[in-house]
Amino acid sequence: MTAAVDVRARLVDRLEASGVLTPGWRQAFLDVGRHEFLPDVFWASTGDGYERCDRARSPERWLELAYSDVAIVTQWDDGTSSGQQREPTSSVSMPTMVASMLRDLDVHEGHKVWEGGTGPGWNAGLLARRQGAHNVVTVELDAVVAAQAAANFRALDIAPTAVVGDAAHGYLPGAPYDRGILTCSVRHVPPALIGQIRRHGVLVLPFAPLFGGGAVARLTVTGTTVTGTTATGPFTGSSAFMRMRQQRYQAPPVDDYLPGDWPGDAVREYTTLNPLNVVDDWLASFVVGLAVPDLYYRRSNNGGSGMTTLWLFDTGVTSWATVDFVDGASRFEVRQSGSRRMWSEVEDTVRWWTAAGRPGFERFGLTLEGGEHRAWLHQPANPLPSPRGQD
Ligand SMILES: C[S@@+](CC[C@H](N)C(=O)[O-])C[C@H]1O[C@@H](n2cnc3c(N)ncnc32)[C@H](O)[C@@H]1O
Structure with missing residues (x-):
């Protein structure tokens, strides 16, 4: 042919x-x-x-x-x-x-x-x-x-x-x-994958946090400890892969977070950070997802009212937040409820990333140790800071 x-x-x-x-x-x-x-x-x-x-x-x-x-x-x-x-x-x-x-x-x-x-x-x-x-x-x-x-x-x-x-x-x-x-992309690297690779061997995979964004990780297997195999390495660039089937997330119903009517007991605040600029930006979403791995969001256009609400939830079903986006507004209403402040965690991460000069995918990396994932900036010894509201 x-x-x-x-x-x-x-x-x-x-x-x-x-x-x-x-x-x-x-x-x-x-x-x-x-x-x-x-x-x-x-x-x-x-x-x-x-x-x-x-x-x-x-x-x-x-x-x-x-x-x-x-x-x-x-x-x-x-x-x-x-x-x-x-x-x-x-x-x-x-x-x-x-x-x-x-x-x-x-x-x-x-x-x-x-x-x-x-x-x-x-x-x-x-x-x-x-x-x-x-x-x-x-x-x-x-x-x-x-x-x-x-x-x-x-x-x-x-x-x-x-x-x-x-x-x-x-x-x-x-x-x-x-x-x-x-x-296929993962948000937790299954331990067997690094466990079956020789020391100094390499695993390349698309990593996609629950919140959004995605990048290819190039992990080098560094050794084995009592808690399992360890691996570390940088992200090499943006990626968008379909998820490994078992790692798709089935969100619980909103009622599990907010049994009564909105806004329940939520605290009201305002933010100047446009929430849609976060979720519509592949890199910003990725950074938030790395820093807050158990966070996810849903977007609602409120029946075409002209206002878009970003709903934020934790997978532990302890906390939720909403942020209302209105076109042309300079500040946006925030409601936060539960033991964590989900929007504050997003905002802190974005402000930290912005202050650091908005580093790209290749500046970040991942270390796997003892079944835990630790994301870092520039080098493994520099883990991402925990946003406010997280222990
Ligand atoms: C993007 S496609 C693979 C592309 C392919 N390697 C190529 O040559 O272009 C992703 C594949 O991962 C598969 N997949 C998803 N979850 C999986 C799992 N847990 N184990 C094995 N395959 C899986 C899907 O069924 C799908 O065929």
Whole structure:
């Protein structure tokens, strides 16, 4: 298929020119066609929505999208969707993201690699091409997705160890690994993942706090203590991945926080910090989520009244807050209730981050020790401050 070879070469050149594709990966990207992992009908993520593409009707557009720098959704709603599509639940990731995570992985010849979240299998195919299939294990939870990946591998005569299972458990029979790469996001790194990687080995994963935002973490396994394996490393850049299925959050009903009518016993205050500037900013949300990992929010437009209310909750169901945004206002009404001050925690974090010069994703990092996550700025010895209202 000459057309595919040509568009693929152009994509590879673009990835190389942008610096994300390192020389060691070039041949694998040329050899392992992305389109070989795509179904006849898919949805390309075009930034402001999804473009449905049917190969039978638009073969040229299908191929063009296959080699565009966009994520391509291949499953919605865990495969249960019947036209009412809401959540993308499996995809072939964006080429820039695949290349940059593989760059972060820093594989060397003979390295054994574990991947969590096979999806249709492109990334595992690339790894198998470079490392040799016998050095690659890939784990997918969804049996239908895994069967499709297995068929894709067979058609291309690539044979990584493809396991149907929960990536949160790693894959012990293949451990220890030199490298691990997770392609669904987590807000807690499952201990098995670092536990199955050799000392000085690397785990690359998309980390997405509950509050919002996301970034790729590159963790180096530093050792083992009585409380388990330890790992630390920086974030390498922004990311937006679908969540590991078990780490989706099912929020309790608002009544569990506020049994009576709003505002209950909440204290009223005002803030000059625009709440929407926090939640609509991927980096600001990420920083808040790192500093306050048990915080989440909901947004309500109050039936189109012109006012947007940001509701903030803790997962421990002890506290809530609301902040009312009105266009053009210079201060916003805040209500806070419970043992914590959820908005104050957000505001303190944003003001601390702003005072620090609004450092970017790459300035932050994560240390895992004794089952705990500790986020830091600039270096592991500099943990994020605890906002007011937290013990
Ligand atoms: C973004 S897609 C993977 C992209 C893929 N690696 C590629 O080559 O482009 C994320 C995948 O993670 C899978 N997934 C989610 N939770 C999982 C879990 N607990 N264990 C294994 N796979 C999981 C989803 O079913 C989905 O197929």
